[in-house]
Amino acid sequence: xxxxxxxxxxxxxxxxxxxxxxxxxxxxxxxxxxxxxxxxxxxxxxxxxxxxxxxxxxxxxxxxxxxxxxxxxxxxxxxxxxxxxxxxxxxxxxxxxxxxxxxxxxxxxxxxxxxxxxxxxxxxxxxxxxxxxxxxxxxxxxxxxxxxxxxxxxxxxxxxxxxxxxxxxxxxxxxxxxxxxxxxxxxxxxxxxxxxxxxxxxxxxxxxxxxxxxxxxxxxxxxxxxxxxxxxxxxxxxxxxxxxxxxxxx
Amino acid sequence: xxxxxxxxxxxxxxxxxxxxxxxxxxxxxxxxxxxxxxxxxxxxxxxxxxxxxxxxxxxxxxxxxxxxxxxxxxxxxxxxxxxxxxxxxxxxxxxxxxxxxxxxxxxxxxxxxxxxxxxxxxxxxxxxxxxxxxxxxxxxxxxxxxxxxxxxxxxxxxxxxxxxxxxxxxxxxxxxxxxxxxxxxxxxxxxxxxxxxxxxxxxxxxxxxxxxxxxxxxxxxxxxxxxxxxxxxxxxxxxxxxxxxxxxxxxxxxxxxxxxxxxxxxxxxxxxxxxxxxxxxxxxxxxxxxxxxxxxxxxxxxxxxxxxxxxxxxxxxxxxxxxxxxxxxxxxxxxxxxxxxxxxxxxxxxxxxxxxxxxxxxxxxxxxxxxxxxxxxxxxxxxxxxxxxxxxxxxxxxxxxxxxxxxxxxxxxxxxxxxxxxxxxxxxxxxxxxxxxxxxxxx
Numbered sequence: 001x002x003x004x005x006x007x008x009x010x011x012x013x014x015x016x017x018x019x020x021x022x023x024x025x026x027x028x029x030x031x032x033x034x035x036x037x038x039x040x041x042x043x044x045x046x047x048x049x050x051x052x053x054x055x056x057x058x059x060x061x062x063x064x065x066x067x068x069x070x071x072x073x074x075x076x077x078x079x080x081x082x083x084x085x086x087x088x089x090x091x092x093x094x095x096x097x098x099x100x101x102x103x104x105x106x107x108x109x110x111x112x113x114x115x116x117x118x119x120x121x122x123x124x125x126x127x128x129x130x131x132x133x134x135x136x137x138x139x140x141x142x143x144x145x146x147x148x149x150x151x152x153x154x155x156x157x158x159x160x161x162x163x164x165x166x167x168x169x170x171x172x173x174x175x176x177x178x179x180x181x182x183x184x185x186x187x188x189x190x191x192x193x194x195x196x197x198x199x200x201x202x203x204x205x206x207x208x209x210x211x212x213x214x215x216x217x218x219x220x221x222x223x224x225x226x227x228x229x230x231x232x233x234x235x236x237x238x239x240x241x242x243x244x245x246x247x248x249x250x
Numbered sequence: 251x252x253x254x255x256x257x258x259x260x261x262x263x264x265x266x267x268x269x270x271x272x273x274x275x276x277x278x279x280x281x282x283x284x285x286x287x288x289x290x291x292x293x294x295x296x297x298x299x300x301x302x303x304x305x306x307x308x309x310x311x312x313x314x315x316x317x318x319x320x321x322x323x324x325x326x327x328x329x330x331x332x333x334x335x336x337x338x339x340x341x342x343x344x345x346x347x348x349x350x351x352x353x354x355x356x357x358x359x360x361x362x363x364x365x366x367x368x369x370x371x372x373x374x375x376x377x378x379x380x381x382x383x384x385x386x387x388x389x390x391x392x393x394x395x396x397x398x399x400x401x402x403x404x405x406x407x408x409x410x411x412x413x414x415x416x417x418x419x420x421x422x423x424x425x426x427x428x429x430x431x432x433x434x435x436x437x438x439x440x441x442x443x444x445x446x447x448x449x450x451x452x453x454x455x456x457x458x459x460x461x462x463x464x465x466x467x468x469x470x471x472x473x474x475x476x477x478x479x480x481x482x483x484x485x486x487x488x489x490x491x492x493x494x495x496x497x498x499x500x501x502x503x504x505x506x507x508x509x510x511x512x513x514x515x516x517x518x519x520x521x522x523x524x525x526x527x528x529x530x531x532x533x534x535x536x537x538x539x540x541x542x543x544x545x546x547x548x549x550x551x552x553x554x555x556x557x558x559x560x561x562x563x564x565x566x567x568x569x570x571x572x573x574x575x576x577x578x579x580x581x582x583x584x585x586x587x588x589x590x591x592x593x594x595x596x597x598x599x600x601x602x603x604x605x606x607x608x609x610x611x612x613x614x615x616x617x618x619x620x621x622x623x624x625x626x627x628x629x630x631x632x633x634x635x636x637x638x639x640x641x642x643x644x645x646x647x648x649x650x651x652x653x654x655x656x657x658x659x660x661x662x663x664x665x666x667x668x669x670x671x672x673x674x675x676x677x678x679x680x681x682x683x684x685x686x687x688x689x690x691x692x693x
Contacts, residue, residue: 048637076639088634092652098638101648105639141652142634158638 001026001166001197002067002080007058009046016042018222019058024166029198031208033233034219035241040201041085043219044170047199048082049075063165076102077109079165083155083172090142095154098142099124099161106162127160130190132183149180156187167191169200173207185210205237218244254289256310258282260428261394264313271370274396277378281393284383291387300572300604301514301543306486311428311458313395317344319419327450329478329665333415334359336400340421340457341429343398352412356405359414362432365401373401376434380464380492386516388488392430392462399432399461402445404471406438413444413663420451420459420485433463437471439496444474446663449481449509456484456511463491467526470498478666480673481509483538490516495555497523504661505561507534507542508673514543521548521555531657532561535674536569536601543572550579550586553613557587562657563594564650564674565601573605577620581612590620595653597627597646627653647675 002024009017016039024030034040046053047060049072060067062080070078090098104114115123128135131153143151152172159167169188176184188211191198200211208216208230216232217224218241225244226232236244261282290307291298317339324337324347336359337347343361350359358365365373383390400416416433435445449459459481467473481487487510493501507513519528534542542565548557563571577588594603607620627649635645651658651674661667 050633072633072636073639073641076637082637084634084637088628088630090628090631090634090649090652092655093631093635093648097648098635098640101640101644102635102638105641105644109639162638 001028001063002199003059003061005059005061007046007060008056009042009053010056011042011053015056016222017046020219020222020224022217022224024197024199026197027194028214029192029200029211030215030217031200031202031213031233032217032219033202033205033236038219039222040219041170044082044085044168044201047080047168048072073105074109077106081159081162081164081167083152083159083167083169085171085174087143087151087155089144089146091144093142094139095142096124096138099158102158102162124161127157130160131157131187133157148175149177152176152184153180153187156184159191160187163191165196167196167198169198171202172200173202173204181207181210205233208233220245253307254286257391258286258394260311260313264395264397271366271374273374274366274370277383277393278396281383281390281396284390285387285394288387288390297386297545300570301512301541303512305512306458309426309458311426314340314423314427315342317342317347319344319347319421321347324419327419328417329415329446329448329669331413331415331446331663331665333413333446335415335417336361337417337419338398338400338429338431339419340423340427341398341418341431341459356408356438357410358401358403360401362399362401362434363397373434376401376436376464376466377432378464380494380518380520381462381490385490388460389462389490392432392460392490395428395430396432397430399434401434403436404438404441404443407440408438409442410444413446415446415448418447418449418459418461420449420455420457420481422452422455422482423457426456426458428458428460431459431461433461435463435465435473435475437465437467437473439469439471441468442472444476444663446476446478446666448476449479449487451480451482451485451509453482454484455482458486458488460488461490463489465491465493465501467493467495467499467501469496471496472500474502474504474662476504476661476663476666477506477515478504478669479507479509479513480669481513483509483540484511485509486511487513489514491518493517493519493528495519495521495523495526495528498525500527502529503531504657504666505530505532505544506666506670507532507544508670510540510542512541512543515545517544517546519548519557521550521552521557523552524554526552526555528555528557530557530559530561531660532559533564533654533657533670534562534571535564535670536571537566538569539567540569542569545572545574547576547578548588550577550583550588553582553584553586555583555586557589559590560657561592562654563592563603564597564654565594565603566597568598568600570601571603573603573622574608575606575620576608576610577618578610579613579616579618583613584615586613586616586618588616588618592622593653594622594624595627595650596624597650643676651675
């Protein structure tokens with residue numbers, strides 16, 4: 001699904017990622033943890049295609065394609081979707097309209113026609129209900145005036161409608177109260193399937209109680225210093241990060 | 251010959267109206283004299299500070315007397331709208347292309363020449379009452395060349411079942427043409443009507459359209475007035491729109507400008523009695539080297555009169571925009587409310603806007619505000635939409651359209667909204683089919 005090899009990336013000439021290797025197979029859920037400044041957001045940004053980050057070395061292959069050569073919108077259409085840490089407000093553009101335009105862009109890329117409006121509405125209503133979101137969300141401008149929790153739910157709603165092959169979730173738990181956390185993780189868990197993968201970037205182990213990862217990676221100073229199963233997350237929560245670098249080659 | 255004399259020379263070449271009434275002849279002379287005296291405005295003139303009309307002054311424009319135009323071509327250009335339609339081709343009325351079938355009751359929609367021929371005295375009260383020859387050089391020129399136009403009279407308590415659609419077509423000619431249409435709308439007391447003035451042109455048409463409109467909104471009348479200007483990007487479009495409002499009347503203007511090389515609109519509303527309400531909505535979208543200038547004035551001449559203005563400008567490439575809005579509250583016109591807003595979106599570093607809101611208040615118990623903003627598209631929002639699979643053009647189009655939203659959402663004619671939407675944002679997925687569904691579900 002996704003293969004990252006020896007990825008180096010810098011911002012304004014400062015190297016942040018210093019040789020990342022990561023392979024995600026279909027059906028797997030991976031979590032990336034790490035202290036502040038480890039390069040977690042840079043990795044998310046590079047995967048999402050955010051300009052301003054320069055990849056100086058290495059490759060990223062998504063479904064056999066060179067991801068770094070793909071425009072932002074082509075990544076989304078190919079099935080790589082990013083759930084943002086800080087979802088942007090888009091005044092004047094209604095949720096329902098963005099959802100439909102996004103879904104149709106994806107269908108068009110696959111050579112399918114536009115989804116008929118009634119079919120689309122049926123799909124959207126079903127997903128809204130699942131995310132415990134009011135129908136009025138559809139008529140509201142994207143994220144405008146939404147609370148932190150509503151914004152995150154909206155990100156997951158978009159995932160549920162667009163059904164990505166690989167969902168990237170950047171600090172999806174930040175700013176969520178416990179109820180919102182439940183709804184959001186329930187939404188994410190419903191995405192789990194044999195051919196879909198999920199990559200979560202998070203500060204806290206708490207999220208991983210709700211969405212159980214198959215693999216946990218610890219990112220420190222621009223490198224993956226350790227990978228393991230979900231118990232690694234608990235260990236990090238108990239012991240902190242320092243023990244991971246003691247005695248290792250920096 | 252070009253310049254002022256070149257224009258005046260055309261007066262001699264002008265085809266005479268049949269039995270021209272003396273008052274028309276007198277106005278014509280007054281207009282010509284005024285124009286000769288003041289000449290074209292230059293940029294020392296405060297009202298024209300940012301708009302250079304020397305390209306008009308330098309050009310030689312001829313007059314035409316035929317309205318030949320291909321029916322199928324017109325069908326492809328005009329709004330698909332069920333309306334009472336009058337068509338003018340280069341200012342000349344075409345009965346053949348017009349359609350006034352079904353118009354009945356106390357309403358008349360006719361070309362000005364016909365109204366003058368049948369009863370010129372009935373026109374004399376309105377023509378020129380709101381637009382004097384000294385309003386501007388272009389008004390003087392319009393008076394000098396007055397020949398054709400539209401006159402719409404809506405009787406007392408008449409609620410028109412369909413809009414009146416005044417379509418002005420500009421042809422591409424070997425030599426550029428000038429037209430000076432006059433539009434007169436009389437909305438009788440308690441009447442309700444929608445008027446659509448629509449300016450279109452063949453690609454490459456480089457004519458001068460110099461229109462003067464005078465609208466009389468009588469007691470408790472409701473008039474909605476769309477002016478959709480989609481002329482070619484080589485056309486010169488100059489318009490003066492004057493509105494007079496009586497007690498309890500409601501006038502709503504949509505001044506939508508997409509075309510023209512130079513497009514200048516002057517709107518002047520006189521709110522003459524209590525509870526007159528005037529809404530000015532405007533949108534201008536300039537690309538290439540288009541120049542768009544809107545000068546609006548609202549005169550609150552009586553207490554408890556209300557105005558509300560929202561103008562949105564979108565400028566790309568090297569386009570230039572001008573907004574000048576005046577809210578004037580006369581002495582003793584108490585308890586007036588006047589709001590004005592102008593927001594501009596610059597899509598390119600080389601686009602430019604000059605905006606000047608003005609308040610002149612001579613009463614002490616009033617509520618007024620004005621605001622103006624200029625900005626660019628939010629690049630984070632562009633990115634967020636692309637990250638959902640929308641291509642960049644569509645993302646930018648949607649955001650641009652969202653900016654225009656406050657004005658466009660008030661447009662109650664879907665065909666007009668769609669024209670503007672396409673021009674501003676390109677072809678987008680249908681939003682109306684979703685609206686219906688969402689509304690049905692919420693009901």
